[in-house]
Amino acid sequence: MNELLLIVRRSLSQHALSTVVTAFAIALASGLVMSVFVIQQQTYKAFTGGDVGFDAVLGARGSQLQLVLNTIFHLETSPGNIPYTLYQEVVKNPKVDLAIPYAVGDNYQGFRIVGTTEEIFTKFEYQRGKKFEVESGGKFFDSKQKEAVIGSFVASQTGLKVGDVFQPYHGLIFSEDAKHNDDYKVVGVLKNTNSPSDRVIWIPIEGIYRMKGHVLRGTGENYKAKEGEEIPDEAKEVSAVMLKLKSPQAGISLAQTVNNQGKVATLAFPIGRTMAELFNKIGWINRVLELVAYLVVIVAAFSILASIYNSINERRREFAILRALGAKRTTVFSVIILESAITALIGAVCGYFVYLAILFATAFIVRSQTGVIIDIFQFDWILILTPVGMTIVGAIAGLIPAFKAYRTDVAENLIPIS
Amino acid sequence: MVLSVKNLRKSYVSPDGENQRVVDVPNFSINSAEQIALQGESGSGKTTFLNLIAGILQADEGEIWIDESEMTSLTEAERDGLRAEKIGYVFQTFNLLQGFSALENVLLGMSFGIGADRNYAEKLLERVGLADRKNYKPRQLSVGQQQRVAVARALANRPKIVLADEPTGNLDRKRAFEALDLIREICAENGTALLLVSHDQEILSKFEKVENLANINRVESLI
Numbered sequence: 001m002n003e004l005l006l007i008v009r010r011s012l013s014q015h016a017l018s019t020v021v022t023a024f025a026i027a028l029a030s031g032l033v034m035s036v037f038v039i040q041q042q043t044y045k046a047f048t049g050g051d052v053g054f055d056a057v058l059g060a061r062g063s064q065l066q067l068v069l070n071t072i073f074h075l076e077t078s079p080g081n082i083p084y085t086l087y088q089e090v091v092k093n094p095k096v097d098l099a100i101p102y103a104v105g106d107n108y109q110g111f112r113i114v115g116t117t118e119e120i121f122t123k124f125e126y127q128r129g130k131k132f133e134v135e136s137g138g139k140f141f142d143s144k145q146k147e148a149v150i151g152s153f154v155a156s157q158t159g160l161k162v163g164d165v166f167q168p169y170h171g172l173i174f175s176e177d178a179k180h181n182d183d184y185k186v187v188g189v190l191k192n193t194n195s196p197s198d199r200v201i202w203i204p205i206e207g208i209y210r211m212k213g214h215v216l217r218g219t220g221e222n223y224k225a226k227e228g229e230e231i232p233d234e235a236k237e238v239s240a241v242m243l244k245l246k247s248p249q250a251g252i253s254l255a256q257t258v259n260n261q262g263k264v265a266t267l268a269f270p271i272g273r274t275m276a277e278l279f280n281k282i283g284w285i286n287r288v289l290e291l292v293a294y295l296v297v298i299v300a301a302f303s304i305l306a307s308i309y310n311s312i313n314e315r316r317r318e319f320a321i322l323r324a325l326g327a328k329r330t331t332v333f334s335v336i337i338l339e340s341a342i343t344a345l346i347g348a349v350c351g352y353f354v355y356l357a358i359l360f361a362t363a364f365i366v367r368s369q370t371g372v373i374i375d376i377f378q379f380d381w382i383l384i385l386t387p388v389g390m391t392i393v394g395a396i397a398g399l400i401p402a403f404k405a406y407r408t409d410v411a412e413n414l415i416p417i418s
Numbered sequence: 419m420v421l422s423v424k425n426l427r428k429s430y431v432s433p434d435g436e437n438q439r440v441v442d443v444p445n446f447s448i449n450s451a452e453q454i455a456l457q458g459e460s461g462s463g464k465t466t467f468l469n470l471i472a473g474i475l476q477a478d479e480g481e482i483w484i485d486e487s488e489m490t491s492l493t494e495a496e497r498d499g500l501r502a503e504k505i506g507y508v509f510q511t512f513n514l515l516q517g518f519s520a521l522e523n524v525l526l527g528m529s530f531g532i533g534a535d536r537n538y539a540e541k542l543l544e545r546v547g548l549a550d551r552k553n554y555k556p557r558q559l560s561v562g563q564q565q566r567v568a569v570a571r572a573l574a575n576r577p578k579i580v581l582a583d584e585p586t587g588n589l590d591r592k593r594a595f596e597a598l599d600l601i602r603e604i605c606a607e608n609g610t611a612l613l614l615v616s617h618d619q620e621i622l623s624k625f626e627k628v629e630n631l632a633n634i635n636r637v638e639s640l641i
Contacts, residue, residue: 326498326503411469
């Protein structure tokens with residue numbers, strides 16, 4: 001075995017350039033395969049299995065998926081509003097542990113402004129046992145004031161800090177022409193939560209109602225809030241009510257009531273299943289990515305085959321000498337297979353760097369776009385199986401060159417027959 | 419007797435499709451530690467004869483006894499094994515492995531037979547005067563030094579017989595005689611038989627026993 005490794009080592013160093021190029025191709029293939037599978041699983045897990053703090057979302061009649069994307073992940077447009085009175089009913093429902101209203105429709109530099117109640121800070125747990133906390137020097141907003149508490153990502157991207165004043169923009173997409181004439185003062189910056197909430201600006205829900213230009217249609221007729229005047233509850237609307245339920249059975253029962261019997265609202269429950277439906281719908285993208293990854297593996301395998309096959313002609317004399325020294329045909333065969341497998345293994349190990357680079361980039365993009373965190377250091381069996389698989393693919397790719405080396409005619413390649 | 423050849427025949431199919439016999443040796447033998455020079459012109463079939471003895475080529479007919487093993491009855495893998503254990507081969511063009519150091523070349527000469535023995539390999543290189551060049555690659559050595567590495571490698575597996583095919587053909591006169599003396603001395607020291615093929619009369623004249631291949635091979639020269 002030692003002599004085989006010595007021969008392989010020398011051969012790889014003698015053909016260093018082609019070894020490096022081939023290993024690089026393998027590294028790309030290996031890194032791509034690992035990334036595709038891990039990203040698939042991690043994003044699925046992050047979007048469907050993560051603890052989002054709420055069990056269900058009550059919103060306007062329509063798509064549950066749109067409701068979840070809009071309220072949990074702060075993506076997509078709002079499917080519409082529901083009357084504030086519905087929120088008041090839900091709060092009193094004995095199956096509901098916590099109900100927090102959301103009112104959306106404004107942004108600041110593209111970051112979503114969510115009008116809500118103080119309960120989002122005092123009662124809501126974004127993860128089991130974890131409530132929002134403000135960085136030192138800050139506080140939660142006073143629901144009677146035009147105050148805002150901003151997520152950590154918003155703070156880092158916009159430069160807003162405690163004491164700064166900003167004016168919201170109408171709509172969920174930033175447009176310079178849509179500025180509201182309302183000044184909001186930043187009173188707190190939330191500590192990083194590694195959740196979509198990091199991308200949100202929280203203001204009192206009353207602020208949304210009283211934002212200049214906003215019209216409330218809770219009664220079916222347009223109502224504009226006037227300064228110093230109480231807004232009747234009937235006129236108010238909310239985009240959604242975020243629910244923490246007392247039990248899973250409560251969710252099933254509530255969903256039955258709202259979705260099957262009611263006509264006004266939709267209850268998205270359970271949230272994980274709703275997101276899983278999204279992944280099922282876009283599952284074909286994963287299949288395409290897998291196919292691309294497999295194609296890259298095949299190309300990489302051919303690059304091993306071509307690289308070693310091309311070197312066989314110039315190495316025939318070497319094989320003949322080895323045979324003349326007593327090496328068996330199978331030894332020469334093994335040398336080539338080992339060489340292919342080791343090249344693939346080197347590439348596959350380097351593939352971890354490609355994998356980490358892709359995952360870092362993906363995690364950054366996913367986080368900046370959605371606030372969802374992908375754990376790039378999470379162990380997955382694919383991280384073991386891929387290098388092993390690539391090594392086997394490498395060994396298989398070496399079969400054709402190995403047979404060519406196996407058939408090397410010793411006498412012919414040593415000296416001409418006299 | 420370390421080598422005994424009986425009724426050995428080998429033919430090739432010519433480009434015209436005809437069977438062309440190149441070796442037809444009824445009888446040939448070498449005793450242990452004996453040194454024989456085989457005189458043969460180009461095209462006389464001397465390399466084919468050596469390759470048959472080494473088991474690199476398979477004979478059509480006849481017997482080749484190496485020590486106590488009959489080469490022609492063995493499978494190719496068994497012939498490889500026998501060659502690795504009992505035969506050393508020195509080539510005219512040295513046939514050193516270019517990517518390997520002098521020491522590694524010698525170690526590889528051992529590894530398929532008795533197994534790599536670094537101390538013995540270093541001792542052999544010291545014996546051929548290359549102790550300080552053991553880590554040099556062939557291209558960093560002179561032709562004379564390369565041939566000395568080839569000699570050390572041929573002796574590395576403590577063979578029963580060394581086959582040398584025009585081992586001095588690529589050397590100038592001075593180095594040719596140095597190399598010849600070295601091969602003969604080391605074979606004598608180790609009790610190894612030597613069968614050296616050459617067409618150089620000066621080289622042949624150094625041997626007590628010289629056989630003319632034309633006399634033992636019943637095939638006419640191919641050229």
